[in-house]
Amino acid sequence: MCAYVLVAEDDPKQAELVRRYLVREEHSVLVVADGRAAIDEVRRTRPDLLVLDVMMPKVDGMDVCRVLRREYDLPVLMVTARVGADDKLLGFDLGADDYLTKPYDPRELMARVRSLLRRAQRPTAPRIGDLVLDPIRHEVRVGERRVLCTPAEFRLLATLVAAPDQVFSRGQLVEQAFGLDGHITERTIDVHVRNLRKKIEADPREPEYLRTVYGIGYKITDGRRLGG
Template sequence: MCSYVLVAEDDLKQAELVQRYLRREGHSVHVVHDGRSAIDEVRCRRPDLLILDVMMPVVDGLDVCRVLRRESDIPVLIVTARSTGEDKLIGFDLGADDYLTKPYDPRELMARVRSLLRRAQPAKEPAALPIRVGDLVLDPLRHEVRAGDRRVDCTPVEFRILATLASSPERVFSRAQLLEQTYGVDGFITERTVDVHVMNLRKKIEANPRKPTCLLTVYGVGYKMTDGR
């Protein structure tokens, strides 16, 4: 699977290493060394994947992610020397699809790239009908979500979580089940990540995210979707 991958990395040696491994797997690669250039390249050429360093000049990686998530669902893999749990949660909160801490094994990076690109491919299944739960409508073909008459912008991972829950209203899904549906068995993501995505979804679809009526927590088990009544 040959894809166009954008690498935003200000460390020249690191960028060269990543580029070499990506090209070895047959991908077309473009490298930029600052956040402003990363934003411009995504807007201009729409890569299949963005590998994004956090500590970059002009515009840092977190701000790049924040800007792009308002206008694009491109898969984003953040790579950074920041390794605390809070840093990772911030990255996911801004819409990153995966997070890898430096220093890392380039082979692990390639495995994550393959996983993200595989998930980003359109499903080879018959056309799916829109899913409706209460005022919430999900259109799998258009990858659109509406809450009443309001359009809701979701990242690819958020859409998969929402679609999984909405496909079986009132059914309780464990975090592990939601991870498998969204990241697959080869994911490198912890169950805590699901909580972050659910929190983001509540901000987007609930009238009061602190008192959700649609996307509910079943304590000790996981999450379920209801019609909000």
């Protein structure tokens, strides 16, 4: 299951360790270093899971959990060096879904992450390599980079990603992505493709994802997997 995980951890070494393990399981990850940033990022991007350290600057993890639980039904895995039973009970009372004490085995952390994501049962975001579409948030990510797309660009990209490596003519893309919208023409498809390449490709002139099939149309593929 590919998910977008927000990690709130002020210890750079610990944050990087968690990030590496999450990326290894093909999750998209964003790391923030204080509680205020964690609240702001959850409100802005609505992650699938929050890995939350308790002892953080600006706003501690307990208060972060208290604030967010009033606003969102978000799975929260609380991580802390506090080992007292009262701290653990307080974390659960504030809305944490799971609680892990430091030091911990990263494999146990990942097992708990997988369990929380299964329980959340949110739809898996379509993915091609590092390109991820989230239909719930209407959001596109390339690796850890968030890409801002127009509604028309998102619909076109979603149509292509739903059928990896399938070649679509411009007419098929007009029909399947936009239906009876008379403002979208085959010429418009070319404009949207050009704009999408600027946003999702490292080099729009040598696209890895959004490929032209000359004489026919376009397809989406993981060009790096195919060796370019």
